[in-house]
Amino acid sequence: MYVIAYDVGTTGVKCCLFSLSAGQRIKLVAGELADYDLYVLENGGVEQDPYQWWQAMCDTTGVLLKRTGIPKEEIRGISFCAQMQAVVLVDQDGQPVRNAMSYMDNRGKKQMEQGLQRGLKVMGMNVRKLLRSVMISGAVSASVKDPLWKYKWVQENEPEVFARVHKWLDVKDYLVCRATGSFVMSRDSAFATLLYDTRRGREGFSREICSMMGVDMAHLPEICECSDQAGAVTEKAAEELGLAAGTPVFSGGGDASLIGVGAGAVAAGATHIYMGTSGWVSTVVEKQRLDVSSMIASIVGADPKRFNCFAELETAGKCLEWARDHIGLDELGIFKEKKFAYEDSESRQKNIYGYIMEKISDVPAGSNGVLFTPWLHGNRCPFEDPDARGMFFNLGIETTAPDMIHAVIEGVCLHLKWQLRAMEKHTKTSETIRFAGGGALAQLTCRILADVLGRRVETVDNPQNAGAVGAAAVMAVGLNVISSIEEIEQMIPVNGVYEPRPENTAVYEELFEVFQELYKKNRRNFGRMNKRS
Numbered sequence: 001m002y003v004i005a006y007d008v009g010t011t012g013v014k015c016c017l018f019s020l021s022a023g024q025r026i027k028l029v030a031g032e033l034a035d036y037d038l039y040v041l042e043n044g045g046v047e048q049d050p051y052q053w054w055q056a057m058c059d060t061t062g063v064l065l066k067r068t069g070i071p072k073e074e075i076r077g078i079s080f081c082a083q084m085q086a087v088v089l090v091d092q093d094g095q096p097v098r099n100a101m102s103y104m105d106n107r108g109k110k111q112m113e114q115g116l117q118r119g120l121k122v123m124g125m126n127v128r129k130l131l132r133s134v135m136i137s138g139a140v141s142a143s144v145k146d147p148l149w150k151y152k153w154v155q156e157n158e159p160e161v162f163a164r165v166h167k168w169l170d171v172k173d174y175l176v177c178r179a180t181g182s183f184v185m186s187r188d189s190a191f192a193t194l195l196y197d198t199r200r201g202r203e204g205f206s207r208e209i210c211s212m213m214g215v216d217m218a219h220l221p222e223i224c225e226c227s228d229q230a231g232a233v234t235e236k237a238a239e240e241l242g243l244a245a246g247t248p249v250f251s252g253g254g255d256a257s258l259i260g261v262g263a264g265a266v267a268a269g270a271t272h273i274y275m276g277t278s279g280w281v282s283t284v285v286e287k288q289r290l291d292v293s294s295m296i297a298s299i300v301g302a303d304p305k306r307f308n309c310f311a312e313l314e315t316a317g318k319c320l321e322w323a324r325d326h327i328g329l330d331e332l333g334i335f336k337e338k339k340f341a342y343e344d345s346e347s348r349q350k351n352i353y354g355y356i357m358e359k360i361s362d363v364p365a366g367s368n369g370v371l372f373t374p375w376l377h378g379n380r381c382p383f384e385d386p387d388a389r390g391m392f393f394n395l396g397i398e399t400t401a402p403d404m405i406h407a408v409i410e411g412v413c414l415h416l417k418w419q420l421r422a423m424e425k426h427t428k429t430s431e432t433i434r435f436a437g438g439g440a441l442a443q444l445t446c447r448i449l450a451d452v453l454g455r456r457v458e459t460v461d462n463p464q465n466a467g468a469v470g471a472a473a474v475m476a477v478g479l480n481v482i483s484s485i486e487e488i489e490q491m492i493p494v495n496g497v498y499e500p501r502p503e504n505t506a507v508y509e510e511l512f513e514v515f516q517e518l519y520k521k522n523r524r525n526f527g528r529m530n531k532r533s
Helices: 050-068 109-116 127-137 147-157 171-180 187-192 207-213 235-241 255-262 317-326 345-360 401-423 443-453 463-478 485-491 502-520 523-529
Strands: 002-008 012-019 027-035 046-048 075-082 088-090 167-169 184-186 222-224 229-232 248-250 271-275 279-285 296-300 307-313 371-373 391-393 432-436 456-460 494-498
Touching: 002 050, 002 171, 002 463, 012 050, 012 463, 027 050, 027 463, 046 050, 050 171, 050 235, 075 171, 075 255, 075 463, 088 171, 109 127, 109 147, 127 207, 167 171, 171 184, 171 229, 171 235, 171 248, 184 187, 187 222, 187 255, 187 296, 248 463, 255 271, 255 279, 255 296, 255 307, 255 432, 255 463, 271 401, 271 443, 279 401, 296 401, 307 401, 317 345, 317 401, 345 401, 345 443, 371 401, 371 502, 391 502, 401 443, 401 502, 432 443, 432 463, 443 456, 443 494, 443 502, 456 463, 463 485
Parallel strands: 002 075, 075 248, 184 222, 271 432, 432 456
Antiparallel strands: 002 012, 012 027, 088 167, 229 248, 271 279, 279 307, 296 307, 371 391, 456 494
16 A cells, blocks of 8 residues: 655655555655755744645645656555654644744743743752653753743744634644644654653643643644544645545654654664754653753653653754855865756755765774864753854864864764763663664765764664654554554664774774863853853
């Protein structure tokens, strides 16, 4: 049977057509890409236009069906994997009342101070609110980028807009609403609001936390499972999408939930690392763990019986994209030799990055003494600091562009190592790491990650589509192709293995200490340099 999964990322959507069969691997038949805007504002705001998400979804669906020749009636379901912790506020008709506020939006500093940092405090937070939030949800809205403070920012700064709000949705939940007319939110999206009660038998939005934080519970939608059918494509949506009216729409999940599923890291204790625009380290656990000081929490995932111990890096692959655009690319010859050699956006990206990897492949471990910090838009874990920024350390007159770009990849991997070390204080991680995201397409990045971590790294087919594969996998559960999330591992085989090279691991272990000190010794200066009104 055929299904369509939409991978809704930070800067674009990929529409993927999959074939599902019991006992067989999930097969990617074809995919289409479309980009949309990301608006970075001077006050710390980061926004997107939800109508662009929908238009990109419609455009890619139409092109995909036309190119493959698959009749729309043969599509047995659609689902989503999407960026998380955005705030999409909609009216009674499901129309956005303002632009969506991205997970990267950090303008709610004042609201967080008012809501969490007044009164008797411990670790900088109100004792009562901290303890009750942790007891109820296993987490607390301790980051300025958490959705609660975006919601409160709109309430305080845009009261006329706020008065029109009917429901608070996340990215893929808005798209489900647009396709079906249903206001629903999967459990992982609900947990990501940090207003969710995770205690056994009490799962759902917490009235106590909402009251404590000043959230109107009427704004919160119904909750469903990732594998549940949330509705069916309406006549209007069918006309716009080019699908058959009545096509089942499955809720799907957030990227933090489904990329691990798509990478086959679903067993208890399995650890995966993701390197896309953002990045993270995640381990499947049986019980919730929380480390407020390191900003590591156990989040609700696609499997209702387990959690994902999760540490996030705001900018991972985005750092390499920045390096591509801003560090001496003419020196590498990209503009002169390669710029016009591509047929579409996906092949263009592959060719550009493949060419970069070729040009930096001879740079030794340690990038000839250059270190890079990947905090281009602040950082969450293992330290929360929206003022932290990227830097190159130890540049010399002999430093080259390849050295610097190689250092960018190493810097991302060193930060992921820092997160992995912080996670291991509370839970056991797996000796073999599944690696997913666009970063896993490059053998050089895979080797650097294995060397930096000192662990075996495994990749799967189409690692850049792991989120879409995860969305297809939960549809397989919803369509009764398989009976549970645990069976997915057999449908996603390994296709690449990278062993750490001891001589390189030794170099990175020494550099790791310096890397950590770069933040500790510059924390105050970041605050001085990046003051916001």
